Amino acid sequence: MSHNISYSTADKADVLAFLGSSGTGLDTDRKRRLPGMLEAALAHQESLDDQGVDWGLSVPVALSHLFAGRMDSDAPYAGNAYTAALQHIIDFNASDPSGLGTYSAPSTFFGLVDDELSRLGVRADLLPRRFLFGGPGEEFPVLHSVDGYPAIGHLPLARTKAAADAYRAVLDRIDPDLQLDVTQLIEALEFEHREWERATANVAWYTQDTLFFSLV
Template sequence: MSHNIAYSTADKADVLAYLGSKGDLTPDRQRRLGGMRKDARAHQEALDHQGVDWGLSIPDALDHLIAGRTDADAECAGNAYHSALQHIIDHNASDPSHLGTYAKPSTFFGLVDDEMRRLGVPADLLPHGYLYGGLPEGFPYLPSSIDGYPAIGHLPLAKAKPAADAYRAVLDRMDPDFRYDVRELIEKLEFEHGEWEYATKNIDWYTQDTLFFKLT
């Protein structure tokens, strides 16, 4: 089974504002929450149509997150919580972009990490670390998804250029099997850095600070 990796940019504080809010939100955030609930219901209907039962519905998982709890004891509760949180991210982030589709992305990027580590890329910039690194500091604990997916990763936008620069510096010395995918990652990180740098300097209301990765 193949897995997709997508990403978008957001202000992590905008996402955190919903978690444990108990519905005490600004009118704009209440409006966004309505959209999240609608998408959560549609997502659940798609799972029901496929005969997938996680023991906790995505709409209920979303309600749990808003209430500040992640204590459902269903075996696949982590799948529902990750899906619900992704809907919160989606409604507070840029339009998603596609990074790639992989048969075994964790294995592939684990090998990329090994190769980059051998070539001197700093540990905090290795891609597997942030693709599978979970949520930013300050976010609540989520139970892991069964079989590892869906998953959420993140990279501070301030690290996008350092990561791209570090990868580009070793690209020609990497195993050829990794170069295409790493080059694609470099180009996407450089683009997001450029957007972030421009917006931070020129748009007063812009506060995005995080690349969120969606693995499904």
Template sequence: MSRIISYSTADKADVLAFVGAADDLTPDQVRRLGVMREKAREGQRELERQGIDLGLTVPDALEHLVAGHASSEAEYAAGAYYRALQHIIDRNASDPAELGVYSKPSTFFGLLDEELRRAGVSADLLLYDRLFSGPPEEIPFPIPSPVDGPHIGMFPLAKAKPAADAYRAVLDRVDEDFRYELRELAEKLESEHTEWEYATKNIDWYTQDTIFFSITG
């Protein structure tokens, strides 16, 4: 089954503000939390329509995260927690865009990393570990990771342009099977850099610093 990788940009601090903050939210954050709750209910209804039981509902998982824990011992609770965290990300991020559709993203990006590493690209500009990094490490409690997804990843916006430049610089040194995808990745990263650079210089309230990846399917 194919997996869809989408991405959006946000201030990581805005996402973290909802985790473990049940009693410390501003009026605007309370409003956004209301939207998250409704989206979590919609997501749960879709899971039920598909006959999927995670042992923990997505709305309950969202309440756990906001309360400051991910303590369910249900076998597939990790999937509920990641879905709930994605709702938090989505309500604090830009509109999502599609990075691509891959039959086996872990295999593809693992092999791409090998090609880029062999061509001399710095390890901190490679994507595999970023795509599957999981939740922000600043979250003060462990969130279990779902084996079969969905997956969440992050990449610093400050590294988008260096990564794009590095990918273009080695296009003629990687296997032909990777060149089209690598060129596409470079273009999307550079586009995000351009928007980030403009907004950082010209919009005083803009604080986005992270590309968030979502792998579903």
């Protein structure tokens, strides 16, 4: 089975505002996003039903749990449903998603990338598998999909340049079998850094601070 990795940028505080909110305490702009999140969760569940996938907890119900500030379902695949529901919250607070790539085994592949970059001297805190599979952030509930997917990763936008620079500095020494994918990651991080830097300097309302990764 192939897995797609996409990414988008958001203000982490905007996403966190929906957790435990029960739809109250949200400003008018955030409240307008609630129906879209529910509609997306319903459509997601319909797709799962069509595929015969049963997580024991529906995505819309998982979404309602997150709004209520709870994650106490004992369904066997509840972590999958909660992760999917959180991704819908992120999507409605984030930029349009961009694709990073499709991989048959992304965890294994980026484990190899980490090993190679580490061998070449890249710091452990900048290795890509760490942020791709590192969860949405320490302020968020801990999510565990039973089979590893869907998954959410994150990288502060303030650190995208440091990661891209570290990879580019060793790019000519990386295993040729890994170079193309690392180059694509570098270009994505460099672009997001430029956009973040430009918007932070020139757009008064801009507050996005996090690059969120979606792995499905």
